[in-house]
Structure formats: structure tokens, C-alpha cells
Amino acid sequence: MTTLLEAAKVRHFFGGLCAVGDFNLDLQAGQLMGIIGPNGAGKTTIFNLITGVYRASEGNIRFNGTELVGKTPHQITALRIGRTFQNIRLFRDLSVLDNVRIAHYAQANYSPLEALFHIGRYRREEERIIENSQRLLSIFKLEALAGETARNLPYGMQRRLEIARALAIGPELLLLDEPAAGMNPNEIDQLMEFILWIRQEFKLTILLIEHQMKLVMGICERIKVLDFGETLAEGPPEAIQNDPKVLEAYLGEGPVG
Amino acid sequence: MTALLRNHWDWLLEQRWLLPVLVAIGFILAFAIPEYNLLNKYVQLVLMYVGINIILAVSLNLVNGYMGEFSLAHAGFMAVGAYTAALLTMKVLPIAAYPGLFPLAVLAGGLAAALLGLLVAIPSFKVRGDYLAIITLAFLMIVKSVIENIDFIGGPRGIPGIKKLTTLPWVFFWVVVSIWMVRNFVYSKYGRGVLSIREDEIASDLMSVNTRRVKFLAFMTSSFFAGIAGGLFAHLLQFISPRVFDIIKTTDILIMVYLGGIASITGSILGATLYTVMLEVLRPSTVAGLLSWLPDMVFNPLNEYFIRHLGVWRMVIMPLLLVLVMLYWPRGIMGLREFRGFIPRRDREAHHVLKIPKSGEMP
Ligand SMILES: Nc1ncnc2c1ncn2[C@@H]1O[C@H](COP(=O)(O)OP(=O)(O)OP(=O)(O)O)[C@@H](O)[C@H]1O
Ligand SMILES: [Mg+2]
Numbered sequence: 001m002t003t004l005l006e007a008a009k010v011r012h013f014f015g016g017l018c019a020v021g022d023f024n025l026d027l028q029a030g031q032l033m034g035i036i037g038p039n040g041a042g043k044t045t046i047f048n049l050i051t052g053v054y055r056a057s058e059g060n061i062r063f064n065g066t067e068l069v070g071k072t073p074h075q076i077t078a079l080r081i082g083r084t085f086q087n088i089r090l091f092r093d094l095s096v097l098d099n100v101r102i103a104h105y106a107q108a109n110y111s112p113l114e115a116l117f118h119i120g121r122y123r124r125e126e127e128r129i130i131e132n133s134q135r136l137l138s139i140f141k142l143e144a145l146a147g148e149t150a151r152n153l154p155y156g157m158q159r160r161l162e163i164a165r166a167l168a169i170g171p172e173l174l175l176l177d178e179p180a181a182g183m184n185p186n187e188i189d190q191l192m193e194f195i196l197w198i199r200q201e202f203k204l205t206i207l208l209i210e211h212q213m214k215l216v217m218g219i220c221e222r223i224k225v226l227d228f229g230e231t232l233a234e235g236p237p238e239a240i241q242n243d244p245k246v247l248e249a250y251l252g253e254g255p256v257g
Numbered sequence: 258m259t260a261l262l263r264n265h266w267d268w269l270l271e272q273r274w275l276l277p278v279l280v281a282i283g284f285i286l287a288f289a290i291p292e293y294n295l296l297n298k299y300v301q302l303v304l305m306y307v308g309i310n311i312i313l314a315v316s317l318n319l320v321n322g323y324m325g326e327f328s329l330a331h332a333g334f335m336a337v338g339a340y341t342a343a344l345l346t347m348k349v350l351p352i353a354a355y356p357g358l359f360p361l362a363v364l365a366g367g368l369a370a371a372l373l374g375l376l377v378a379i380p381s382f383k384v385r386g387d388y389l390a391i392i393t394l395a396f397l398m399i400v401k402s403v404i405e406n407i408d409f410i411g412g413p414r415g416i417p418g419i420k421k422l423t424t425l426p427w428v429f430f431w432v433v434v435s436i437w438m439v440r441n442f443v444y445s446k447y448g449r450g451v452l453s454i455r456e457d458e459i460a461s462d463l464m465s466v467n468t469r470r471v472k473f474l475a476f477m478t479s480s481f482f483a484g485i486a487g488g489l490f491a492h493l494l495q496f497i498s499p500r501v502f503d504i505i506k507t508t509d510i511l512i513m514v515y516l517g518g519i520a521s522i523t524g525s526i527l528g529a530t531l532y533t534v535m536l537e538v539l540r541p542s543t544v545a546g547l548l549s550w551l552p553d554m555v556f557n558p559l560n561e562y563f564i565r566h567l568g569v570w571r572m573v574i575m576p577l578l579l580v581l582v583m584l585y586w587p588r589g590i591m592g593l594r595e596f597r598g599f600i601p602r603r604d605r606e607a608h609h610v611l612k613i614p615k616s617g618e619m620p
Contacts, residue, residue, distance in 0.1 A: 051463055073462040083463060091456035093593065094449075097608055101446075102453045106465035108446040112474050115445035116438050118601075122445065129446075130607045147608035169465055 004029040004205050005050070005173060010059035012042075012049055012229075019045045020229040023059070029172075032199060032206045034220035036213075038249070042229035043209045044086055047175050051083055052076040063173065078106035082171030084162045086178045086209075092151040096142055096161060099150050100133040103168035133168065139201075140164045155182060167202060174198075176208040180215050188212055192219050217241065225249075270597050280433055287429040301425060305493055307533045308428035309486050312435045314513040314525035316482035319439055319475050321511070322519030323448065325455030326385065330377055330393035331483050331510050333400035336502035337373055338366030338484025339491035340410060343419050346492065352420060359422040363431070363488035370484025371477045373400075378476035382469050385458070397507060404499045415498025416491075423493040431489060435482045436599075440522055442478055444601050451475050452520070505572065509536075512579045518589030523596040528589065539574075541567050 007025035011018065020042040027033055035043050048054045050061055052073040061068040068076050077083075082103075091099050108129055114120040137143040140160045145153065153161060159179065166174060179195070180188050192215055199206055210216045216223060217237045225232040225246050233243045240246055269275060290296050296304070313331065320328045345362035346352045352359065380392045405413045442448050450471035453461035462468050491497045509532070517528020537543055541563045548556060582589065597605065 053459060053463070073459070074465050074467050077463055077465040085460070089457055089460040091453050091460065093456060094452055095608060098449055098452070102449045102461070102466060103464040105446050105450055105467070110446070112447060115447050116441050116478070118441045118445075126445075126603060130603065134607065165464065 001028045001030070003027065004031075004064060005207070006060075006062045007046075007050075008060045008062075010046075010049060010056050010061060012045055012054060012057050018229055020049065020056075022230060023049075023226075024231065025224070027173075027205060027207060029205050030203075032195075032219060032221050033208070034216040034223045035207065035209045035226060036211070036216055036223060037226035037232070041226040043226055044177055045229075046226075047083060047177055047207075047209065050076070050175065051081060074106065077169055080170055080172045081175065082166035082169040082173070083175035084159075084166050084177055084179065086181065088155075088158050088162055090150040090158055090162060090165070092149070094150060095146065096137065096148050096150055096153070097130075097133055097146040099161060099165050100136055100168045101129055103165045104129045104132065107170060136164045136167055156187065159183075163198070167198070171202075172205060174202075174204045174206045176206065176210075178209055178211065180210055180212040183212075185214070188215055191215065195219060273602075276598055283429055283433070284426065287426040291425050302493075303533065303537055305423060305425060305428045305489075307530050308425075308432045309489050309493070310510070310513060310529035310533045311432050311526050312482050312486040312489075313510045314517060314529040315435055315439050315522055316479045316486070317510050318514050318517075318519065318522070318525045319442065319451070319479045321514055322521070322525075323443060323455065324451045324472070324475050325519075326381065327387075327390040328377070328393045328479075329390055329504065329507050329511075330396045330400075330480075332502040332504070332506035333397040334370040334374060334480040334483035335487035335490065335506065336400055336404065336497075336499070338363075338370040338487030339497050339502070340366075340404065340416070340487075341369040341484070342366035342488030343416050343491040343497060344410065346420060346422060347416070347418075352422070356422065359492070360427070363427075363485055363492075366488035367481045367484040370487065371481035374476040374478075374480025375473060377480070378473045381472050381476065394504070397502075397504065401499045401503060411498070413499060415496060415501070417496045419491055419495045419497065421492060421495050423489045428489055431482075431485050435485065436522060436526070439478065439482070440599050442474070443522070444604055447471055447474050455520075505575075508576055508579060512575060512582065514589075515579065515582045515587075516589050518592035518594070519587075520593050521589075521591040521595055522599055523594075524589055524591030527591060536571075539567065539571060 003026055005025060005027040007023055010020060010023040012020040023042075023046060035046065037043055045054065049056045050068065052068065052071050052075070056069050059069070063076075063079055063081060066079060091102065094102075108125050110121040110125050114122045134143060134146070137146055140163070142157065142161060142164065145157070150158065150161060163176070163179070176195070180191055183191060195206065195208075196219055198204065208220070220237060222234065223237055223240045224234045225240060227249050232249055233240060233246050235243070291301060313335065317328070317331045320326050342362040342365065345365055346359065350358045350362060377393060377396055381389055384392065404410065410416060443451070450461065450466040450468070453464065453466055454468055454471060458468060494501070513528040513532045514525055515528070516532060517526070518524030538547075541560070544563050544567065545560050548559060551559070
């Protein structure tokens, strides 16, 4: 096993507020790891630090040995890191197909001139993008809605489309921020199966944030517990479930909606 | 009956030859109209203004419509193109001997404007919305005052006596090129990048879109065609001065874009055409012509009033029109919709297709 994503002594401040303090991570290729912690623990901030939305105040983040701190989001994404958002952030006024096609930007191999004249590699690349987008949409059972405006999809489908869009990056690493938010227990069961399935199908390493204990305990191989931007505990689900520190800080309150 | 018509229409739009044939007919007409005086000189002139305004509206739509910014700099880019092209035809190129060099001058105007477009793109990396609008306004004012302060190019007096080199075929040519290129841009990864920036810039960046590069390209393409329009405009009006390219000019183009509808090439064509014709109708001479049936006793004072004040009223009515359109009709005539013939077949079909090779099935 090799380390895919590594974070060392990462700290991040918003003004005076320490959102992330001394975050360390060693994520093995192929692993499915969960991050849990109470509201405001800094979970989403960690995703934003990894993907370059914020630049870490201190520390290093390495992906496949490449330093990510200081890179822009599109550079980091082009290294094949896909993500979804806690609050769905689709391109709401664009079609379902275009949402997925846009995520092919870095892979589409043609120049501005070829685009302005529709010559050279333009045609072949566009066809390839459409084919791949349609393949993804059909996997997610959205192919019949390719021409639909994203905002018109029901909530559950929007969540699926967001994952399809993240997969269009061609990711090695997939970051899921609360994928089960707003789902009922039945839907969560389906989602769990689905995450395991895409992990296999697309050979993914997955890091996911989730409040739903059922999902986290059910599918994650390792779990990291955060509180006030600090790692409280880390280990396999069984160990976490019985860790007194965790019970006190987090599980004691019961799962947070 | 309507179903039958619709079927024919659908069939027609599916034909690959349709647009090339329309363009060919357009060219034939563009040559024939001035050659055989099929339309009177005034109508020919208006047609050329319509064409130039289409180029301006379609190119501004790239930034203000597709990308969702509010740039006020378009008249500034137009000025750069106009001055560059006019100086070339008057002082550099031997136009008298080789009139065929005119397109080179226009092209150079476009390139000069595109270069400046690069410059304006830079602040757009940092700021958006109102702040960027103010920066583009500042840019417009800087261009104007720079021109005013260079004596060599006429300063505030401008450049009179430019040769009338702009012809209907040249205008038509550049209209076709601008529509074709903006359309090509829009239906490419860069165009989708532009759209995604309008929707959610951070999400766009996180979906691997190089937003800076996309902004550079959008501003450059947009300002290039503003420069082209400027060159054509200068050689049609035969006189340019800094005052020609002020905020009023920008406002005109903004109205065309928002009236026609954002993120729509068809919209910009319609908006530019409607607006240009409307402006012509609001000229004192046209109004006088329309009212000439009135008895002299009523007509004469009215006419005098219009000659004196219609210009001022225009300055009130037009910005008001812009405000009203943006408030109550934000999508304009064609907002976010497009004439099917402009959408590449590949794109259209991909939005419908159901027969997809399946590689895997979700559990
Ligand atoms: N852009 C920002 N500016 C200032 N403070 C921020 C910003 N983003 C997050 N914070 C703060 O940083 C802390 C961590 O926020 P974060 O969103 O990472 O929490 P979280 O663990 O994802 O919480 P939740 O479970 O509610 O999603 C919070 O106190 C939050 O208010
Ligand atoms: Mg969060």
C-alpha cells in the first residue's frame, strides 16, 4: 500500500479563529476513510484546504508526492482530485449534460485557436467528452435527463449529478462532503451500496465527511474524529465507537442531523 | 397546417447546407445592393450600422451575457480599434494605391483592442460584479482621456477626413466572422468554462476549469471584435473623436445586449437590429418625415422642438430603457435561448440521445 494523500501539521486560521489546528493525515491508495466531528469542527475547511479553495496557513499537503499547498483549485483538480459539496453547488442554469461536460475541461486537449475555428483536435475531443459524459450519466441513470436544466432535478438526483460531475474529472481521489445529507434511512442504505460500487468501478480512494453514523460506521475502513480543528481520535470503526474521548465529545450527543 | 409548417421548418433546420447557403445569398445581396442601388443610400447606411452593431452586441454578450460580468469598456475597445485602423489607412498604409489593404487595417485595429482586452481581464481575476464594472468604466475613461491628450492623433478634436472604405460586403463579412467565431467559442470547452464562471466561479475552478485563462480568452475575443467594429465604424462615419466613444456608446451596446437577451447570439442580432432601427426612427429628420402629414401650424413648432431637444431626450430615454429592460425583462427577447441553427449538431443531439453504450450498471 502506498500513501496517496498526506497532510502534515496543517493549520488554518480565519482571522483569529483557528478552524484547523495541527491536522495530520495519511490516506492509503484505495482506502475509504471517514471524517466525523461536531458542527464547526473544521471538516469542510479541510476539504477546502486540500482542493486549494483556501491556502493552508501552515503545513504541507501532498498528493502522490506533489505538494498541493500554493496550487490553485483547477491545478489541484487536474491532478485528479474530484469533490462534491455539502450544499449542492451544481451549475444550476446549465443542462445536466453540460454540468458533466464542464468537468472535462482539463482533459479536453485542444487549444483556443482550435476552439475558435472548430478545427484540429476540437472535433475528436468534443466527441470523446460527450461519449464519456453520456456514459457517466447512464451509470447514474440520468441519461434521459441530459437536456434538462440542473435546477429542475429533484434533490436526490442533484446529489447524484454532483457525484457524476466529480467523477468526470477522472479522479483517483474523491472527496465527498456529507453525501447523505437530507436522505432518509432507506436512501442512505442505497447510497452506502452505491459508494462501495463506484469505488470499485472507478478504482477510487475516498475521503468522506458525514454526520450519519450508520453510513460512516457501515462503510469506512478508517475514521478520523475532529473537534475544534484537532484530531481527537483515529482508527477503525469498532475502535472509534468505543473510544471514551469520542463518546464524550461527539457520540454522546447522539448523531447530529 | 401549422404542424406541416413546423415539420418543414424542422427539416430545413436539419440541413447542413442551410447556413452556408444563407451566407452565400447574404454576400450576393451585400454586393448587389450597392452595385445596382437596390436600396436607397440611406437604407444602405442604416444596414451597415446594423451590421456594426451586431458585431458589437454579439461580442459584448460574451462577457456580459455568457460570463455574467458587467463590462462598460466596450466603447473603449471600439475606440482603440477605430483609431488604430484610421491611423493605418491615413498615415501608414498606401491605401490610395492599394485599397485592398483596408481589411489589414481593420484586423490590426481588432488585434490592438484584443491586446488591451488582456489588460482589462487582469482585474477580473480579483474582483467581480459592481467592482469590476467600475474598473471597466475607469478603463473607458482612461482610453478617452489618453486619446484626448495625444495631439498627434487630433486630441479632443479627433480625426476628420477618414476615407470611406467600409462597404456593405465588408460589414457583412465581419458580421459573419464574428457570429461564427463567438459561436465556436461558446460551443467549446472555453465557452462552457465561461458559462460555469457565471454560474459559480469557485465550483468552476474545482471542476478543473482554468478560470483565469478562460477570462483572458473571453475578454480578448470580445474586445477583438469591438476593435473590428471600431475600424469599420471609423471608415463609415469618416470622422472619429474621443466623444464618439463615450459612455453613451457603451450604453447603446448594453441596451442591444440586454434587450436581445443574455447568453444568446440570436438575441444580440435581434437586439442590435431593433435598437439601431429604433434610433433611426428617433432622429429629428425621421420624426419630421413621420409627422409631415400634420398641418404646418402644428408641424412647424413640433419640428423645431424635436430638432432642438430630441438629442437630449435620447440621452434620457435610452438609459431609462436599459434600466427598465434589466429590471422587468432580465432575459430580454431570447435570454439563454438560441436559434437551433447556431447550435452545433453534435451539441443538439447529445442533449437528446438515449441510445448509449453501457459499460456498467449502478446496483
Ligand atoms: N470562510 C470562512 N470565514 C470565516 N470563518 C469560517 C469560514 N469557513 C468556515 N469558517 C469557520 O471555521 C470553522 C470550521 O468550519 P467548517 O465549515 O470547516 O466546519 P464543519 O466541520 O464542516 O461543520 P459542519 O458539520 O457544520 O459542516 C467554523 O467555526 C466556521 O464558522
Ligand atoms: Mg461542513
